[in-house]
Amino acid sequence: MTLTAPDHRATELAAAFVELRTALGRVLVGQDDAATGLTLALLAEQHAYLEGPPGCGKSELAAALAALSGARTHTLVFHRDIRETDLLGDVLLSRHRHRGHERLRRELIPGPLLQAEIALLEDLPRSPGEALGPLLRILAERHALGQPLPLESAVATGPLEQVEAPIDPLEPGQLDRFAVQLRLTGLLTGGLFDEAAVLLERGAAQEPSRAAVRSTAGSAHPPAVMSTATRKAAQRAAAALQVEPRTLDAYHRLLDRLRQRTADESASGDRLMSDRSFSSAALRLVRAHAFLRGAPAAAPRDLGAIRYMVAHRLPEEVQEDFDHILEELLGDPPNVTMAETGAQMPGAQSQGDDSDGAAAASPASDSWIDDQADLPAPPTLFGKPPPPAQVDPLLRALVGRIERGRIDPDTDPGGQPRGYRPLRDLDELIDADLIEALLFADGRLPGAPRTFERKRKSAGGAVAVLRDISASMAGRLTVWSSQVVLGILRVAARRRMRVGYVEFHHRALPHHVGGRLLHRSYSRLAEQAGQAKAVGQTNYEAPLRTALEGLRGGSGRNRHVVLLTDGLPIIGDTTVRRERQLARRLGVALHTVFLGNGDCPPVLDDISLETGGLRFYGRPLAGGGLRLEER
Numbered sequence: 001m002t003l004t005a006p007d008h009r010a011t012e013l014a015a016a017f018v019e020l021r022t023a024l025g026r027v028l029v030g031q032d033d034a035a036t037g038l039t040l041a042l043l044a045e046q047h048a049y050l051e052g053p054p055g056c057g058k059s060e061l062a063a064a065l066a067a068l069s070g071a072r073t074h075t076l077v078f079h080r081d082i083r084e085t086d087l088l089g090d091v092l093l094s095r096h097r098h099r100g101h102e103r104l105r106r107e108l109i110p111g112p113l114l115q116a117e118i119a120l121l122e123d124l125p126r127s128p129g130e131a132l133g134p135l136l137r138i139l140a141e142r143h144a145l146g147q148p149l150p151l152e153s154a155v156a157t158g159p160l161e162q163v164e165a166p167i168d169p170l171e172p173g174q175l176d177r178f179a180v181q182l183r184l185t186g187l188l189t190g191g192l193f194d195e196a197a198v199l200l201e202r203g204a205a206q207e208p209s210r211a212a213v214r215s216t217a218g219s220a221h222p223p224a225v226m227s228t229a230t231r232k233a234a235q236r237a238a239a240a241l242q243v244e245p246r247t248l249d250a251y252h253r254l255l256d257r258l259r260q261r262t263a264d265e266s267a268s269g270d271r272l273m274s275d276r277s278f279s280s281a282a283l284r285l286v287r288a289h290a291f292l293r294g295a296p297a298a299a300p301r302d303l304g305a306i307r308y309m310v311a312h313r314l315p316e317e318v319q320e321d322f323d324h325i326l327e328e329l330l331g332d333p334p335n336v337t338m339a340e341t342g343a344q345m346p347g348a349q350s351q352g353d354d355s356d357g358a359a360a361a362s363p364a365s366d367s368w369i370d371d372q373a374d375l376p377a378p379p380t381l382f383g384k385p386p387p388p389a390q391v392d393p394l395l396r397a398l399v400g401r402i403e404r405g406r407i408d409p410d411t412d413p414g415g416q417p418r419g420y421r422p423l424r425d426l427d428e429l430i431d432a433d434l435i436e437a438l439l440f441a442d443g444r445l446p447g448a449p450r451t452f453e454r455k456r457k458s459a460g461g462a463v464a465v466l467r468d469i470s471a472s473m474a475g476r477l478t479v480w481s482s483q484v485v486l487g488i489l490r491v492a493a494r495r496r497m498r499v500g501y502v503e504f505h506h507r508a509l510p511h512h513v514g515g516r517l518l519h520r521s522y523s524r525l526a527e528q529a530g531q532a533k534a535v536g537q538t539n540y541e542a543p544l545r546t547a548l549e550g551l552r553g554g555s556g557r558n559r560h561v562v563l564l565t566d567g568l569p570i571i572g573d574t575t576v577r578r579e580r581q582l583a584r585r586l587g588v589a590l591h592t593v594f595l596g597n598g599d600c601p602p603v604l605d606d607i608s609l610e611t612g613g614l615r616f617y618g619r620p621l622a623g624g625g626l627r628l629e630e631r
Contacts, residue, residue: 013234014294016226017043020068021292023225027064028057029199030187037308038065038155041180042118042231043238043291044284047139047154049124049175051311052184058157059122061184065155066118069231070224072150074116078127080454084134087113088144114144117228121156125170136177152235154178172312179281181311238291239284243298247286250300254329258310261318261325278313282306300330316514317521391487394593394616394628399491401589401614402461402558423448461558462518463492464500464547467532468565471505474534477595480618480626481564484593485529488562493522497558500550501525504543505536506571510550517550538565540603541572544579544590551588559588563607566596575603580610589613593628596620600631 017039024035034050041048042065050058066073076087085091089111096103113119127135142149156178158170175181187199226234282305289305290298307322314322420433428451429437436449465488467481485501492499498518503509511528513519540563547561561583568574583590591613592604600617608615615631 009233010237010291011294013230013237014291016230017234017292019225020065023068023222024061024064027222028061031057031061031184033308034061034182034184037180037182038062039292040285040288040305040308041155042069042153043235044179044281044288045152045235045239046179046281046284047156047177048180048182049178049311050155050157050182050184051160052157053160053186056184056186058184059120062120062122062155062157064222066120067222068225069118070226070228071117071152071231072115073118073120074112075120075122076113077122078124078131080126080128082127082131084131085111087111087131087135087138089114108145110145114138114149117150117152119151119154121154123158124156125158125168132174136174139177152231175312176277179278179285180308181313182308183311234291238288241287241291241298242296243283243287244300247298247300247302250303250329251282251286254303254306254326257325257329258314258318258322261321262314278309282309285309315521316519317524391484391628393630394484394614395487395491397614397616397630398488398560398562398591401560401591402463402491402495402497419453420450421453423451461495461560462498462500462551463488463560463562464502464518464550465489466502466504466543466547466561466563467529468538468563468567469503469505469509469532469534470536470538470567471534472538472567473595476620476626477566478532478534480595482529482532484564484618484628486526489522489526489529493520496520499525500547501528502543502546503532504539506539507536508539508542508546510546517546537571538567538569539571540565540569540574540576541579544576544583548579548582548586548588552586559586560591560613561588562591562593563604564593564595565604566594567598568601569603576607580607583611592616593618594631595626605631 020042021035021039024038025032028035038048038050038061040046050062052058063073063075089109092107092109094105094107096105121135124132138144138149139151139154142151160183285305285308286298286302289302293302295302304323304326307319307326310319310322318325423429423432429449431452431454432440432449433451436445439445440449465485467485469478473481489499491497498520499522500517500519501511502517503511510517511525513521513524544561544563551559551561569576573579580590588611590607590611592608593616594600594604595618597620605615607613616628617631618626618628621627
């Protein structure tokens, strides 16, 4: 393969985008990855999704990208009542005479979104399904009304999934429309105290100048650093950059390693890491990264651009190790056979088979529980296989509750109108029937107007497992409780539910991942469940309070707590009255499982009955093992 040195014009084009990246870094301090990812997305003409807590600068960074690039821009703020016409444009109805008859002609006048070169989509997850579907189709096809769109890149923003809000998170297939996926964090939350100090000093110093800019120019956006011709020429040059065969070989080996690590960390696998759309976008980003470096062709080191694509495609633990995985990979000897034959990257051609050996795995089982290989094996007892715990009755009942919560629509102010109900508060007048609201305002309506009853289906959900590890749980009870925990983890993994795991004796011992109690690191929790040591005394209050605080603020009914114990609480509030009240107020179901030969404490029945939870007990069998039955 012959490589040519980059010409002077290519160097100038790359310098323009380097200046764009530098300017983005000045706009928002401490978000270097986001600035680099957005620069690569625009250069590669790919869409980007920015996720982060409120106030971290998502919208400011997206608006700065549009202003600095000099592109035609349209900003669209999504809400629950947005319609397809708000995205595509207005509908014009006109009457025409035809052969003595009158006809109505419907014509769509393209809106600004169809004329934008960069589209800013704020709070995209708030969009209802009837508007989100057409939008994602337009983003993928870049065509509308039979005409190609000038759209180069769309930058969408959304809240973090753990930031509770009355909105449904985007599904993996919807997020796949955005090649670049970036997760922003607050400077103080991320421990970037120096950057936070710089931001505060800059804000105090620039406040007078910002006021002057607004009063004179009416806008605080930074000036463009490139022309439209320069931007488009750089995009064409980056797309035409060659890719070295050894880079393709390294890409295949990188995918294999990520696939192995993903299988270890998550039961969901890497469904979106090897498909055609991902590979095609990855190739464009790798070329864009090489173009920014001024390289004549994409080298293996440019595979580092893939790190800006994996926020929702890999578990967080694998994302944190991405640079280390790539560093180890580039130190390995290349696959000479693949490099010499010039194997093509998946998705680089429009024809051929998409499947590979790793992706051609057997289809997922239709059973209600995942394969045993998804999580570690249960712990052993004195080096021997543990006696089996028959956990199926509990898991089947729990699955029934979870599926019912996922299917039945629940009342939610952010949901879709599903019918009418009486007006309860004047704040609901915005959702009232228009005619009845007008009559009500004029005092001509007997009674109150009807208002929409909004509902939504619970999506995902969360379950917190509270496991007693007091001294009385030693021996077989420790093994059996581990098997129950593993079963619950498989149920949650199958449904992509967030899971929290809290061990408790005289105090609560929550296991956080990334600073969060609720997450999807199923294998890590399964490993922890096999290492429990029984010690101390029993306290119900602390673990219940910890779990409920973690679940606080979530919407919908699909939130559960499973309490595994073998004895009476003797520390803290033994009636857990406040925790039961909090669970009822939050709509969290508390399920209790009592293990052992003794009498079940009455407080466990009170906990489950008051919150609508399941009640199970586990009795040791004469021949060994444990049977779980409903109390």
